[in-house]
Amino acid sequence: MAGDVVWTEEQRGKVYSTRARVNPDHLTEGLGRGPCWLAAVPPFDAAGCFAEARDKSRHDAFRGWEYAVHQVEKGARHAAPSMAALGLRAAALYRSGERPDVLDLDVEVAIAELQMQATWDAVPFWLAAEGVVWTLRAMLRLHELAHNEHKVHYDPRWQWSGTWLIETTAHASFQVAECDSSWQLLRGVLAVADEADHRAARAVAAAAFDAAPMPVKAALSFVFPDEREWADRAAEDCLAQGGGGDKVVRMLVTTAGVDWGERLVERQPGCLDEATLLTLLAREGAGAAPVLDAAMRHARGNNERLVFARHLAMIRTRDAAERLAAWRGNRRLAPLIEDYFRQAPHLEPSPSGASEPRIPAEDATAAALTGLFEEYHTWYREHWVPKLLGDKGWEEEELDAEAWLDEEGWLDPTGDLSPVSEDDIAVLEARFGPLPADYRAFLRVIGTGTLLQPMGAMPGAALEPTTQNFIHPADIPGAHTVYTRWLHDGWHEENAGVADMTRMMPVMGHDGYANFALLSLQHEGDDRVHVWYHDEEPDRMDDGIPFMEFLRRMLDSARQEDPFPNGI
16 A cells, blocks of 8 residues: 555555455455354355355344245236246246255346345355346346335335336446445455456456446446546446435445545545545555545535545645645644644645635624534533533443544534535525525535534433534535425415415424424525424414524524424
8 A cells, every 4th residue: 555645554554445456345344244254255155144144134134034025926916028927937936945056046146136135145055156247237136126115116096906016227327336245245255256256257248348337337336447548438427317326335435546536435425435535545645645635625514524534634645745735724633633743743735735714704693603612612612512521421432432423523512513605605606596695605614524512411311412404505406305305285285375384494404304404495685594394283384483593593492402403
């Protein structure tokens, strides 16, 4: 691994293997799926894998494995003839419990697709029984099938009609995401496969690549990481199609060129996990800095941004140092950055090279917002943090309370909040129209991310803060879609002539986007905030309160340990 990146042994153990750089932990500790997975590491044990897979699937099956088989047998009458016959063969083999001497690829795939056995249990058995080339063919076939209960095919009219196969690639993105650990296992096995098996598997992948849907292209480029052209083509398709699922993007970031990686993380920054970031660093060395910097710039909050900053701080070059120094004004990142320059003082940028602060000059509204949140920050640190540190649970678990709370981000209630760029605001205004001045100032000065609020503990439970999520402009259209899906005719009828509820824009979410603080936007400059709960009976919306007053009430209620939405 590159000398300009500082590694720990633990970090090295999380990097995905390539043929040039085999990581033994990739197949053992890295995947850690238990005896079945370990049995799939060379030398293979087909009998052990089969017994483990069948036993595990029969115990884990929802409502029992007999019910799953019965659903397949019942659903066959609704399937196309070829798919019906295949489903019945799969059900019969699974019911018998027998292990064939030679596996039928279509039947094995059908058993997994029809949810009689999880793919992550089937793949080790396939590898052990038939080898990596056969398994790759099976994975490609799996992504050509779906079943009727998949989201893209689900129809409530068929709710009690059983389960059956459908031949389609429309569900490939979900399929690849569901099978990501199986693709990770394949990558590890291909990294240590003999040359003949690797060549044969690559030929299978090459023959399938051009016609494969984008998510499958991403998976193929992931398991053949030396095929940079495949990864770049898949990344181009992913961006042209509006992005893929998080796990598809992870695969592409580990294999596509840095320029594609930058564009992918700008689209979906929050999808990157530890193994992806470390594999990127192992592959590109200091060249990974632009991707990590892009992830920091487009992060949805400072806690997410801190993860990317830690990986950027592994790089000891002038370029990485300047990118980190640009964030010195960020309170959540400042300790990490100062520690970086203590360890590498020779990389300290000159004063003339330091970036300008990312927070705009304060006007009267900005000063009021800054004062409001600084006052709350001080109160939280002085009154709530001592309560957290005094919780007896830390002594019982023998943990360093302050270090653990700092790692969780619980010592700083506003540490995750980060100002939003003018470009992001402009995109939001193109969708919803001009934003009210106070809300616009809030985005530029305070920003979006997670705000911590005190909450009393349940009996016998440890103290912990609750969270409110100020929604990033890039996520507001999606939140608005969720909100409008919750609406039904009763809400519209109750508010006819009073408020157009579809114009209201979610600005803060609670409880997984089930409850929202909505900006009214009934006319230009309308900054009234309404609190809305999806599970309440339709009611006439109240008059709302101005945005700045909403913030004051919300922070005041937090000081009473009666967090949003109570006391608003």
